[in-house]
Amino acid sequence: MAESKIYRIYQDFFKKYGPPEKYWPQWCKKRKTTHDREVIAIGAILTQRTSWRNAELAILNLKSAGLLSLKKISELESPEVLVSQVRVAGFYQTKPRRLFALSNFIIGNYGNIRGLLEEKLEDVREKLLGLYGIGPETADTILLYSLDQPSFVIDEYTRKLVKKEELATDLSYGHLKNLFEKNLPVDVGIYQDFHALIIFSQKERSGWGMKVV
């Protein structure tokens, strides 16, 4: 494993760009509060097919409205209440429904997001995938960055890297996820850092990273 090309790319990126915690302090930091975990899960939905900049503006809108909380969202009469806060992040009819579905699932079944840590990774992943608006990338983002579970995230940047380095011809989500997980030590920190580094490498550090929310 140590000599695998994928692991070598990770090491090269780390040397080149340094620890991602510098750029994504909220997402990669070692100790997270329950609120941190909730914000990351909410952010994972808001940033779907959307620039992080706009997703972050929506997060700030939710914060100003006192709604940056899974419990608060789950208590809403209707997801439409969130339309004005979410608008800036696009898909403003669908994303509120997705946030509502996730919040109701977590609060209704577990009381709070840390409840998900009591169950096996595979089981939580299957349940997340069953929710409206949560596909493989969002499920793995929540598992990896919100819950600190070793579930590698595949996105378009990862696919670009795979194509450029000719790491695989099958670009399906499941195949790439298995490929990366098979070629890396099972280590949450490495998974988190590598996914972030892949994005930096594709974006060439063009001035973004998550601000403190």
Place this chain on the structure above:
DNA sequence: ACCCAGGTGGCCC
């Protein structure tokens, strides 16, 4: 006026 940004569900074949 285009094109894209850390996707997903619905529909069709």
Place this chain on the structure above:
DNA sequence: GGGCCACATGGG
């Protein structure tokens, strides 16, 4: 299982 489309705003 894969291919196409709608969803929607803001920035380059």
